[in-house]
Amino acid sequence: MKIFISLCLVISLAYTVSYDEWAKKQNKKYDTYKANQDRAFANGLKKSWKEYKLKQNQTRYKKTKPNKLPSKNKETKKRAADIKNSKTIKIKPIKKRKIKDLLKKDIKLLNKDMLVGISFFGTISQVAYNKKFDFFINDISKNTIAKFWFDFSKKDYKPLIRQFEFHFSNMQLNDWAKYQFVYKMGMKFYSNKNKANLFTWFVLTKLGLDTKIGYNTQQVYLLSGISHKLYQVSYFYINDKRYYVLDPTGRAKNLSNIRTYKTSYSKKLQELSFKIEKPLKFENKILAKKYSFRYYKKTHNVEATLNKNLIDFYHSYPQSDYKVYFDTKVSSLTKDKLLESLRKIIDGKKEVEAVNILLRFVQNSFEYKTDQNHFKYEKVLFPEETLYYRYSDCEDRTILFSYLVKNLLNIDVIGLKYKDHIASAVALSSRIKGDGYKVNGKIYYVADPTFTNANIGETMTKYKNKIPQAIY
CATH class of the missing domain: 3.10.620 (C8orf32 fold)
Incomplete structure (x- = not known):
C-alpha cells in the first residue's frame, strides 16, 4: 500500500514538474513571438509612411435648424375614443x-517606483510609475517614432497595462473614456503632448484597440478606427477604412493633412466604439x-x-x-x-x-x-x-x-x-x-x-x- 502511494506521489510530482516546464516554455515562446512582432512592426514603421488629406463631417442636417419653432397656444382637446x-x-x-463604491486598490511600489495620481472627472486614480518608462524624443520623424516603439516594447510594461485595466473596469469606462484616461495619465508622466500621444498609442494598441500615430510638421496626433461616424472631427481613409484624429477636447484640429503608416500592428485590433453600454x-x-x-x-x-x-x-x-x-x-x-x-x-x-x-x-x-x-x-x-x-x-x-x-x-x-x-x-x-x-x-x-x-x-x-x- 505504501509503495503504491509513493509511486502515485512520484508520478504526480513528475507530472507537476513537467507541466511547469511546459508552461514556462509556452510563456517563453509567446514572449519571443511578441518581441518578434514588435521588432517587425518597428521595422515596418521606418518604411510605409504616406501623407493623407483630411476631411470632416460638419453637420447631420441639410438645412440649418430654425432659431424658433412653432408652438400651440392651447392643448388639443383630449379625444375620448383614443383614451378609451x-x-x-x-x-x-x-x-x-x-451603487457599489469604487474600489480602492493598494498599489505595491517596487524598486524605484513612484505613485502618480490624476483626478479623472472627480475620481482620484493612481498608478505605480517607474523612471524606466521615461523616454527622449526631439525630432519627429518615422525613424524616431519607430525607435520609440521598439525601445518601449522592450521594457516591462505589462504591470503598467494591468493597472490601467483595473481602473477601466473599476469605473466601467467605455473606449472614449479609456483614451481620455491613458492620455491624461501620459500628460502627468511626461508633461508633453507628443510624448503623451505616443504613450497612449502604445498602451491602447497593446490593449487590442485599433490606433495609429501620425504627425504634421513636429506635432504628433493619435489616430483611430471608429465603428461609427464622428462629426466635427478630422478623418481620412486607409484601404477604405476611416481613421479619425483624436483629441481630448473631442473636437477637430485645424489640419489639412497628416503623415501616417499603412501597416498594422495586428489584424486582430478592434475599432473603438464610443457607445456607453454600461453606466460610467x-x-x-x-x-x-x-x-x-x-x-x-x-x-x-x-x-x-x-x-x-x-x-x-x-x-x-x-x-x-x-x-x-x-x-x-x-x-x-x-x-x-x-x-x-x-x-x-x-x-x-x-x-x-x-x-x-x-x-x-x-x-x-x-x-x-x-x-x-x-x-x-x-x-x-x-x-x-x-x-x-x-x-x-x-x-x-x-x-x-x-x-x-x-x-x-x-x-x-x-x-x-x-x-x-x-x-x-x-x-x-x-x-x-x-x-x-x-x-x-x-x-x-x-x-x-x-x-x-x-x-x-x-x-x-x-x-x-x-x-x-x-x-x-
Whole structure:
C-alpha cells in the first residue's frame, strides 16, 4: 500500500514538474513571438509612411435648424375614443439601487517606483510609475517614432497595462473614456503632448484597440478606427477604412493633412466604439434639479439628481452617430430619482395619456435654443445633459423623451429626421387618430417633444407633407 502511494506521489510530482516546464516554455515562446512582432512592426514603421488629406463631417442636417419653432397656444382637446381604447399602464415603484463604491486598490511600489495620481472627472486614480518608462524624443520623424516603439516594447510594461485595466473596469469606462484616461495619465508622466500621444498609442494598441500615430510638421496626433461616424472631427481613409484624429477636447484640429503608416500592428485590433453600454462610475458631485410643467391645467413637479462630474465628461465627447445617444446607459443616480418622480404621475393612466404627459414634461421643462446659439457649435446632448442645461433643441429633447418612454412604458420609439429637425414616433398598443408612419410592420405615431403643447399624433404644419428618415 505504501509503495503504491509513493509511486502515485512520484508520478504526480513528475507530472507537476513537467507541466511547469511546459508552461514556462509556452510563456517563453509567446514572449519571443511578441518581441518578434514588435521588432517587425518597428521595422515596418521606418518604411510605409504616406501623407493623407483630411476631411470632416460638419453637420447631420441639410438645412440649418430654425432659431424658433412653432408652438400651440392651447392643448388639443383630449379625444375620448383614443383614451378609451388605450390600455391602462401599471408601473412598479422604482427602487433606489445601492451603487457599489469604487474600489480602492493598494498599489505595491517596487524598486524605484513612484505613485502618480490624476483626478479623472472627480475620481482620484493612481498608478505605480517607474523612471524606466521615461523616454527622449526631439525630432519627429518615422525613424524616431519607430525607435520609440521598439525601445518601449522592450521594457516591462505589462504591470503598467494591468493597472490601467483595473481602473477601466473599476469605473466601467467605455473606449472614449479609456483614451481620455491613458492620455491624461501620459500628460502627468511626461508633461508633453507628443510624448503623451505616443504613450497612449502604445498602451491602447497593446490593449487590442485599433490606433495609429501620425504627425504634421513636429506635432504628433493619435489616430483611430471608429465603428461609427464622428462629426466635427478630422478623418481620412486607409484601404477604405476611416481613421479619425483624436483629441481630448473631442473636437477637430485645424489640419489639412497628416503623415501616417499603412501597416498594422495586428489584424486582430478592434475599432473603438464610443457607445456607453454600461453606466460610467465617477465619484459623485451631486446636483439636485427640479422641474415644473402643466398638463391640462394641472401642475406637476419632477425631480432629478445629477452627477456634475459626468456632465463634465460628456462635454468632452466627440459628436457621434445618433445611436450612441439613443442607446446610452444613464447613471443609476439619475435614473432612479427621475423615473420614480415621473412614475408617480403616470402610473394608472391610459397609455396614450402617459405618453402625452411625458411629452409635456419635455416640451415645457426646458427652453428652446439651437446649438449654434447655445454652444457656438453643433452638440447633441446625452439625456443627463439635457436635464442639466437650461436650453436644448429638437434632437436633445427627442433623445430624452425616447429614453423616458422606453424605460417607463417599455414601448418602441424611433426618431424622425427631417432636413432641419428631428422628432420622435411611438408604437402605441392601440390605434389613435393622428399622424403616423409604418416601419417594419408597426405603426409609429408622431410625438414631437419640441412642438410645445402638442399631443401624440400631431405634426408641425411645415413638416406635414415631408417624409422623414426613420432612426432606430
